[in-house]
Amino acid sequence: MAFECPYCANLSIELLVDLAKTELSGLFFPQKAFYRHQPSLGALEEAATKGCSLCSLVVEYLKSSRDHVNQWPYYTDATQLPSTDVKIALNSSHIRINEQLEKVQVFDTLMVHIGPWEDIGEEATEEELDAFYARLPTLEFNIVNLLG
Numbered sequence: 291m292a293f294e295c296p297y298c299a300n301l302s303i304e305l306l307v308d309l310a311k312t313e314l315s316g317l318f319f320p321q322k323a324f325y326r327h328q329p330s331l332g333a334l335e336e337a338a339t340k341g342c343s344l345c346s347l348v349v350e351y352l353k354s355s356r357d358h359v360n361q362w363p364y365y366t367d368a369t370q371l372p373s374t375d376v377k378i379a380l381n382s383s384h385i386r387i388n389e390q391l392e393k394v395q396v397f398d399t400l401m402v403h404i405g406p407w408e409d410i411g412e413e414a415t416e417e418e419l420d421a422f423y424a425r426l427p428t429l430e431f432n433i434v435n436l437l438g
C-alpha cells in the first residue's frame with residue numbers, strides 16, 4: 291500500500307463535516323474549526339517525498355500556482371512566512387460570502403490554508419498590515435464525483 295502520512299491517515303470526511311457544522315463562515319477559512327494537518331512546509335514536503343498523495347497534491351499546487359502580485363509560485367511565498375502549519379477545512383462551492391450551514395447542499399471543496407490566516411482588527415499596526423497582505427490565499431480543491 292502507498293505511504294500515507296499520519297495527518298492524512300487520521301483525516302476523514304466525517305471529521306471535516308463535524309468541524310464545518312461547528313463553524314462555517316461562507317467561503318472564508320474558519321477561525322477555529324479546522325483540522326490541524328502537517329506542522330510545517332518542511333514536514334509536508336517530507337511526507338510528499340515519501341509518497342503521501344494528499345501531501346503531494348498540496349505541494350504540487352503550491353509549486354504550480356503563482357501569486358498575482360510578483361508572479362512567484364505560492365511555494366516561494368510560503369517559504370517567507372513566519373509559520374507554515376497546514377490547516378484543512380471543508381466548504382461548499384455554491385454558497386456565498388457570509389452564508390451559513392443551512393445553505394449548504396453539498397460539501398464539495400477542500401480548503402487548505404498554510405501559515406497565518408487570522409483576521410486583523412481595524413486598529414492594525416503597519417507591521418500587522420504587512421503580515422496580513424503577505425498571507426497565502428487559501429488553496430481550494432474542488433471534490434469531483436469521478437463515478438458520475
Ligand SMILES: [Zn+2]
Pocket residue numbers: 294295296297298299337342343344345
Ligand atoms: Zn499526508
